[in-house]
Amino acid sequence: MERRKVGILGATGTVGQRFIQLLESHPWFEITWLAASERSAGKRYADACRWKLDTPMPARIAEMVLQPNTPAANTEEVPRIIFAALDSDVAKELEPAFAEAGCAVISNSSAFRMTEDVPLVIPEVNADHLPLLLQQTSVKNGKGGYIVTNPNCCAIGLVLALAPLQERFGIEAMFVSTMQAVSGAGYPGVPSLDILGNVVPFIKNEEEKLQEEVNKLLGSFNGAAIDMLPAKVSAHCNRVAVIDGHTECVSIKFTKPATREEILAAWSEFQPLTQHHLPSAPEHPVIFNEAIDRPQPRLDVNAGKGMSTTVGRLRECSLFDWKFVLLSHNTVRGAAGAAVLNAEVLAKMDLLPGQIKHTQTGAGRELVSA
Ligand SMILES: NC(=O)C1=CN([C@@H]2O[C@H](COP(=O)(O)OP(=O)(O)OC[C@H]3O[C@@H](n4cnc5c(N)ncnc54)[C@H](OP(=O)(O)O)[C@@H]3O)[C@@H](O)[C@H]2O)C=CC1
Numbered sequence: 001m002e003r004r005k006v007g008i009l010g011a012t013g014t015v016g017q018r019f020i021q022l023l024e025s026h027p028w029f030e031i032t033w034l035a036a037s038e039r040s041a042g043k044r045y046a047d048a049c050r051w052k053l054d055t056p057m058p059a060r061i062a063e064m065v066l067q068p069n070t071p072a073a074n075t076e077e078v079p080r081i082i083f084a085a086l087d088s089d090v091a092k093e094l095e096p097a098f099a100e101a102g103c104a105v106i107s108n109s110s111a112f113r114m115t116e117d118v119p120l121v122i123p124e125v126n127a128d129h130l131p132l133l134l135q136q137t138s139v140k141n142g143k144g145g146y147i148v149t150n151p152n153c154c155a156i157g158l159v160l161a162l163a164p165l166q167e168r169f170g171i172e173a174m175f176v177s178t179m180q181a182v183s184g185a186g187y188p189g190v191p192s193l194d195i196l197g198n199v200v201p202f203i204k205n206e207e208e209k210l211q212e213e214v215n216k217l218l219g220s221f222n223g224a225a226i227d228m229l230p231a232k233v234s235a236h237c238n239r240v241a242v243i244d245g246h247t248e249c250v251s252i253k254f255t256k257p258a259t260r261e262e263i264l265a266a267w268s269e270f271q272p273l274t275q276h277h278l279p280s281a282p283e284h285p286v287i288f289n290e291a292i293d294r295p296q297p298r299l300d301v302n303a304g305k306g307m308s309t310t311v312g313r314l315r316e317c318s319l320f321d322w323k324f325v326l327l328s329h330n331t332v333r334g335a336a337g338a339a340v341l342n343a344e345v346l347a348k349m350d351l352l353p354g355q356i357k358h359t360q361t362g363a364g365r366e367l368v369s370a
Pocket residue numbers: 009010011012013014015016035036037038039040048069085086087088090094108109110151152153183184185186187330331334335
């Protein structure tokens with residue numbers, strides 16, 4: 001099968017580098033276009049990027065030249081699938097421009113996650129929200145571009161653990177307290193003198209994002225819009241001196257009673273994508289670790305090649321019903337890996353540009369996927 005051409009916006013950053021690492025030998029996608037800020041445009045990737053991953057920068061990528069950050073500069077060469085790893089202020093301007101030019105923008109940023117016609121997706125949880133993208137202007141006017149987002153890095157790990165519980169027991173209320181790695185703040189990120197030997201109990205806008213995204217992700221698509229889950233969610237977010245891996249302590253109240261065995265069964269039986277054979281989907285999205293002192297970032301962050309959430313310390317809660325701890329890789333499952341998996345599901349659902357079919361009905365235009 002010929003690989004689909006893809007581009008990366010924000011290719012030199014923390015998440016951009018992960019995109020390169022995950023896509024360079026991807027069986028379905030081929031990186032043909034890279035862009036970052038105006039400061040980097042025109043430079044060789046190797047000269048513009050401070051590569052921080054523990055695998056080498058791919059030699060082919062090192063020689064690629066960073067393009068201007070606009071779809072108008074050379075429309076011919078801009079691929080129709082763009083993975084975007086931009087700060088949200090920059091994303092607000094650039095992502096709609098690429099969508100308007102006919103590109104599928106698979107975004108990491110928070111800029112449009114809560115926008116009504118933009119799907120916010122974790123494929124194992126709510127791939128059925130993706131047809132919401134057919135309501136976006138650039139799809140409706142026939143250009144075929146759109147924006148699809150993946151959640152905040154804490155919301156992804158959390159909702160993977162919650163989804164099987166919501167399905168079986170219903171979630172009424174939840175309290176979550178996070179311990180977030182420094183790589184979550186990008187590069188160079190948090191100054192070492194602020195974080196070494198320290199905990200910083202504030203991450204701008206993080207608690208608000210986590211609280212609202214959970215209810216959109218676990219909501220249901222009614223054919224026109226997303227009905228939010230009416231659960232009460234309260235979050236505390238903290239930065240800790242860990243390099244990769246966000247840890248979250250969760251206390252939860254269900255609408256129906258749940259035993260320990262039933263909760264463990266809900267997690268271990270949660271394998272919604274297995275039959276689709278997607279290259280980036282982990283075999284077990286949620287892995288329960290029985291040891292009394294796990295999960296731990298140093299030991300568990302790469303579970304499922306960084307795409308699985310590890311849960312542990314399940315015990316009864318004297319305030320709510322149950323409490324547990326989870327861990328998720330913030331730049332793999334929490335960012336680039338999530339976006340790549342979104343693109344794989346879009347391909348499977350025939351929702352990538354060129355796959356979406358338009359049929360005329362009366363005066364209007366009806367859109368169906370192939
Ligand atoms: N780090 C993480 O764990 C996670 C991050 N995210 C989100 O992903 C996005 C990227 O984060 P991260 O990689 O950490 O950030 P970084 O600061 O590490 O990288 C930012 C990237 O954006 C580029 N950039 C800056 N300004 C522009 C511009 N005007 N036009 C085009 N490109 C520009 C930079 O290019 P240059 O090198 O030229 O400056 C760089 O490639 C953010 O929205 C972040 O919130 C989401 C989940 C997790």
